[in-house]
Amino acid sequence: MFSREPTPRPGFFHDTLRPMIRFENVGMRYGMGPEILRDVSFHLAPGSLHFLTGPSGAGKTSLLKLMFLASRPSRGLITMFGRDIATLPRAELPDLRRRVGVVFQEFRLLDHLTTYENVALPLKIQGRPEESYRADVKELLAWVGLGERMMAKPPTLSGGEKQRAAIARAVVAQPDLLLADEPTGNVDPEMGKRLLRLFIELNRLGTSVLIATHDHALVEAAGAPELMLKNGRLTIRG
Amino acid sequence: MAEPRQTARQTPPPAPREEAELDHERRGFGGALKALIVETRSVMPAAGATGLSLVLVVAAMCFLASLALGAALTVGRTSADWTRELSAALTVEVKPSDAMAQDAEVEAALKVLTDTPGVLSARALTRADTEALLEPWLGKGNVTEDLPLPRLIDIRIDGHAPPDFDALARRLVEAAPGAILDTHRQWQAELVRAARSAQWLAYAVLAVVAATTIAIVTFATRAGLQANREVVEVLHLIGARDRFIAAEVQRHFLHLGLRGGLIGLGLSVATFVGLGWYAQTAGSFLMPVSGLRLEYYPALAGVPLVAALVAVVTARTTVIRTLHRLL
Numbered sequence: 034m035f036s037r038e039p040t041p042r043p044g045f046f047h048d049t050l051r052p053m054i055r056f057e058n059v060g061m062r063y064g065m066g067p068e069i070l071r072d073v074s075f076h077l078a079p080g081s082l083h084f085l086t087g088p089s090g091a092g093k094t095s096l097l098k099l100m101f102l103a104s105r106p107s108r109g110l111i112t113m114f115g116r117d118i119a120t121l122p123r124a125e126l127p128d129l130r131r132r133v134g135v136v137f138q139e140f141r142l143l144d145h146l147t148t149y150e151n152v153a154l155p156l157k158i159q160g161r162p163e164e165s166y167r168a169d170v171k172e173l174l175a176w177v178g179l180g181e182r183m184m185a186k187p188p189t190l191s192g193g194e195k196q197r198a199a200i201a202r203a204v205v206a207q208p209d210l211l212l213a214d215e216p217t218g219n220v221d222p223e224m225g226k227r228l229l230r231l232f233i234e235l236n237r238l239g240t241s242v243l244i245a246t247h248d249h250a251l252v253e254a255a256g257a258p259e260l261m262l263k264n265g266r267l268t269i270r271g
Numbered sequence: 272m273a274e275p276r277q278t279a280r281q282t283p284p285p286a287p288r289e290e291a292e293l294d295h296e297r298r299g300f301g302g303a304l305k306a307l308i309v310e311t312r313s314v315m316p317a318a319g320a321t322g323l324s325l326v327l328v329v330a331a332m333c334f335l336a337s338l339a340l341g342a343a344l345t346v347g348r349t350s351a352d353w354t355r356e357l358s359a360a361l362t363v364e365v366k367p368s369d370a371m372a373q374d375a376e377v378e379a380a381l382k383v384l385t386d387t388p389g390v391l392s393a394r395a396l397t398r399a400d401t402e403a404l405l406e407p408w409l410g411k412g413n414v415t416e417d418l419p420l421p422r423l424i425d426i427r428i429d430g431h432a433p434p435d436f437d438a439l440a441r442r443l444v445e446a447a448p449g450a451i452l453d454t455h456r457q458w459q460a461e462l463v464r465a466a467r468s469a470q471w472l473a474y475a476v477l478a479v480v481a482a483t484t485i486a487i488v489t490f491a492t493r494a495g496l497q498a499n500r501e502v503v504e505v506l507h508l509i510g511a512r513d514r515f516i517a518a519e520v521q522r523h524f525l526h527l528g529l530r531g532g533l534i535g536l537g538l539s540v541a542t543f544v545g546l547g548w549y550a551q552t553a554g555s556f557l558m559p560v561s562g563l564r565l566e567y568y569p570a571l572a573g574v575p576l577v578a579a580l581v582a583v584v585t586a587r588t589t590v591i592r593t594l595h596r597l598l
Contacts, residue, residue: 105598123598127510128510129512
């Protein structure tokens with residue numbers, strides 16, 4: 034499932050030489066409101082693991098939204114995988130989105146689909162026939178401990194199960210970058226540690242990982258660099 | 272690298288029930304047909320609360336639109352038939368006169384008529400027929416022998432090549448002094464006007480119902496799509512192309528629209544068949560005995576197709592607009 038062959042994707046070798054994501058003096062506001070993010074500059078290297086921390090309302094989710102291309106910045110420059118997203122034609126955005134796996138804070142699983150169908154969705158939208166991924170999806174579900182809950186629909190899953198389903202959906206297409214918004218927010222500390230091990234494992238296999246969290250224990254346990262947001266400004270620690 | 276794979280292999284294989292459910296796509300032709308018409312293996316919810324209400328709204332509006340269409344076609348056809356029949360019918364009234372015996376006058380008038388090109392048939396009503404016509408007003412057996420009654424001749428003319436009425440009237444008077452040609456022109460014109468009004472009214476009702484149907488199906492589709500906004504957004508964020516999302520949404524609303532439309536069509540066909548049955552047993556003024564003429568049923572079948580098309584086009588334009596707003 035997670036074996037990573039030297040990928041034939043065009044531009045891969047080029048990508049390894051430069052940051053996957055680069056923010057330069059990025060500012061963001063909603064409508065005519067105040068700036069949520071101010072002069073944010075950082076970059077994420079391929080294969081890196083970072084935490085994004087900060088008090089509630091500091092702009093963590095807004096920053097993640099910029100990174101999974103759900104919002105545009107009000108100012109500044111964002112390059113993803115070497116492409117300036119301001120000049121990128123809209124038709125090319127889906128290709129970039131497919132290289133980013135996202136674990137949404139509120140999971141955003143589709144309630145009318147089974148857990149299996151939810152997790153398989155990123156593969157289905159690529160137009161792949163189900164036979165080509167069925168075994169992989171089942172294997173991944175078993176790996177995150179949902180092997181027995183494959184046919185359950187999200188409303189019947191517990192908070193922890195939903196979280197794991199959301200994580201499985203985010204990683205099933207083997208993204209280059211995994212963004213997780215409060216991925217341990219709904220689980221007990223034990224499950225939190227297990228999920229952290231999962232992220233570290235994915236990172237070890239080559240995926241860049243950015244975890245937004247309130248959980249300081251998690252950050253200390255991983256010992257990874259921390260992007261700290263406060264009042265819309267970003268500082269980097271570690 | 273291979274560790275997770277090994278971990279996964281240690282887990283027991285899924286239960287046979289799950290395998291069976293995962294293999295639901297393995298269906299024959301019947302299953303594929305059913306999937307096309309009834310069930311959708313789309314990523315959209317097959318039938319949520321909003322899906323159901325959209326189906327009901329489309330069904331109700333298609334029912335009304337089919338009724339209006341059937342009624343407009345029937346009224347149009349009936350009034351056209353009526354007008355044609357009226358203009359093809361003339362009457363010659365032979366009043367008793369001192370100049371000739373009434374029977375002789377009738378004979379003379381009939382001869383003129385049968386000799387006139389454009390007259391298809393001429394039939395003289397007997398005195399008994401005339402008495403029967405008066406029965407509703409005078410009552411049975413109240414017409415005495417000595418009551419002078421005009422004799423009537425019922426004429427059918429060729430509507431495409433009618434005779435010259437003025438010349439015919441002149442020749443009739445020459446042959447039979449008591450004969451008067453009644454072309455029914457005055458009340459025929461009034462009846463035709465009434466029939467035309469009924470026709471226009473039916474078409475106006477049809478136009479209003481059709482416009483309302485389109486508006487309501489449009490609004491219901493938008494409401495249905497609003498309820499599915501989360502699905503559209505999630506698909507968009509995980510990298511689905513607009514094309515893929517639009518196709519899924521279109522297919523979903525095609526299913527809902529067709530399902531609702533077919534229910535409405537079924538109800539309206541049942542209504543017309545019921546009306547036809549009622550007209551046959553109880554008699555009805557405007558409705559032909561067959562209820563709705565067979566040749567109009569294909570036109571009714573167009574109603575659910577138009578409703579589904581409206582739903583699909585609305586869904587597509589709305590979802591594309593939504594996606595463009597999302598970035």
